[in-house]
Amino acid sequence: MKFHFLLTQDLSSPGGLGRYLPWAKELTRLGHCVRISATHSNYKALHRKKLVINDVEVEYIGQMHVLKKGSKKTYYSLLRFVWVVLNATLRLSWAAMKYPTDVIIVGKPHPMNGIAGILGSKRWRCLLVVDVDDDEEYSGNFRHGWQRKIVGWFQKKLPIWADQVTTNTHYMRQKLQGFGVPLSRVYYLPNGVEPARFPPISAKKIIALKNKLGVADKKIIVYLGSIALVNHPLQLLIEAFIKVHRSDPETTLLLVGGGESIDEVRSIVKEKEIESSVILIGRVPPEEVAKYYAIANVSVDPVYDDLTARGRCPLKLFESWICGVPFVTGDVGDRRLLAGDPPAIKICKPGDPDSLAASIIEILNNKELADRMIELGKERVKEFYWDSLIPRFLRELVSLRTF
Incomplete structure (x- = not known):
């Protein structure tokens, strides 16, 4: 099978490094073809936009919604933030519709990769998997109330449209049921570790x-x-x-x-x-x-x-x-x-x-x-x-x- 991960973080972030990359690497070990399209925390400073990690094809398509330099993490002004998000949404959507696949995995139900995931799954008539590894509505550092509302709306609605939802806590499993997702479509996939x-x-x-x-x-x-x-x-x-x-x-x-x-x-x-x-x-x-x-x-x-x-x-x-x-x-x-x-x-x-x-x-x-x-x-x-x-x-x- 062909798998395509759509991420709003890079592979040096905790979730990218600790969850999505080992998930993808294990899929390739089992004989599947895996691609990751992701945003990067310092895209302009990135020398290689495309790379291969343990047979996983990785492509960074644009800037993440926050900027990380060294140990510092900074947030954009409102206008710059909107531009970065729109640009990332378009680029992730293009990537999702460009590469044929059997399964699209949306890593975190964010607007950028959520929209891309829906478009890609319609384009290729493939399975859409949405991974919920946090309570996104409450774990983010939102500068404006409307940002929380938008992310909260996607967290509620995107899993309903998915063929399968994965989550790493029983708390979110129950919360997803409250959103209207049948428990039969919610798969408990805890975090793990690569020895x-x-x-x-x-x-x-x-x-x-x-x-x-x-x-x-x-x-x-x-x-x-x-x-x-x-x-x-x-x-x-x-x-x-x-x-x-x-x-x-x-x-x-x-x-x-x-x-x-x-x-x-x-x-x-x-x-x-x-x-x-x-x-x-x-x-x-x-x-x-x-x-x-x-x-x-x-x-x-x-x-x-x-x-x-x-x-x-x-x-x-x-x-x-x-x-x-x-x-x-x-x-x-x-x-x-x-x-x-x-x-x-x-x-x-x-x-x-x-x-x-x-x-x-x-x-x-x-x-x-x-x-x-x-x-x-x-x-x-x-x-x-x-x-x-x-x-x-x-x-x-x-x-x-x-x-």
């Missing part, structure tokens, strides 16, 4: 990185993800870390990632007078991520009990498991279900810095607990390898239509 992206890190490299950061003798708490306070409550993690640091001054917090809130987070750290114990690493290349997990004693996903967290299946959970790092998060959405029984993660009260701090401290002070979580996580993560997830997805997809 090849997270090879074992040698002791020599671990020591070198710790020395470089000046944390050789520290207990390290790591957060790897977007530095965006609108949907990643790092202020909660910082409040918890202050309590952890009071309990054990030999602790350091590493914040690894880029986003629009880097300067604001740096200001919070300065205001709390913990600059010597918090390091903002910024965005790192994908091949460097495993090193930061390797030097960590605990990995953390701070969350409130809100719609954003309920609609999210955190990639950092699976990454922590495969890298052998104890993982702490709040009891929101699918997190307790993902943890398994016995739980392979430490679950705390969401939005509560005291509970988050206590969970981190317990892991740091209890080697037996930490080792047990690592062992459980390494076993549990095998269920979420993409080479296990995608064959099941394909069997469900093929049942919809005979090609």
Whole structure:
């Protein structure tokens, strides 16, 4: 079969790198032809617009709706934003109608790729799959109310038009049913992990990185993800870390990632007078991520009990498991279900810095607990390898239509 992914993000973004690219690569491994048409976060600086990754044909067709340079993420003025979105919509639509395909997969129900997906599926009379990996209406950083309404409308309506809807949380599965999508057409496809992206890190490299950061003798708490306070409550993690640091001054917090809130987070750290114990690493290349997990004693996903967290299946959970790092998060959405029984993660009260701090401290002070979580996580993560997830997805997809 031929598959065509339509994405409004590039393949270095969390969703592109952690969900859509491994999904596409697994399809090619199974013998299918796969193309990805996507926008890019810094299109003008991109030297190669077309490339092949593990037999997946990738083409960047235009600028993403936000601009990323280094660790900074910035938003366009209103007029520029409208132009970028219109241009991307036209280019994605052209790509969707240019290449014959059997299945179009719309990665996130956005207007740009949503319109392109509908046009392409009509043109080729192929299956339309819409992937919902967030509660888009509430997880985005919208500058204007009308933007939220438009994205919310597409999130409600596009899945109804699809032949199949995939989603990575049971919360969104139920919400899609409320939109009018029959549950028989909603397929639960959680996030997963590529083992090849997270090879074992040698002791020599671990020591070198710790020395470089000046944390050789520290207990390290790591957060790897977007530095965006609108949907990643790092202020909660910082409040918890202050309590952890009071309990054990030999602790350091590493914040690894880029986003629009880097300067604001740096200001919070300065205001709390913990600059010597918090390091903002910024965005790192994908091949460097495993090193930061390797030097960590605990990995953390701070969350409130809100719609954003309920609609999210955190990639950092699976990454922590495969890298052998104890993982702490709040009891929101699918997190307790993902943890398994016995739980392979430490679950705390969401939005509560005291509970988050206590969970981190317990892991740091209890080697037996930490080792047990690592062992459980390494076993549990095998269920979420993409080479296990995608064959099941394909069997469900093929049942919809005979090609």
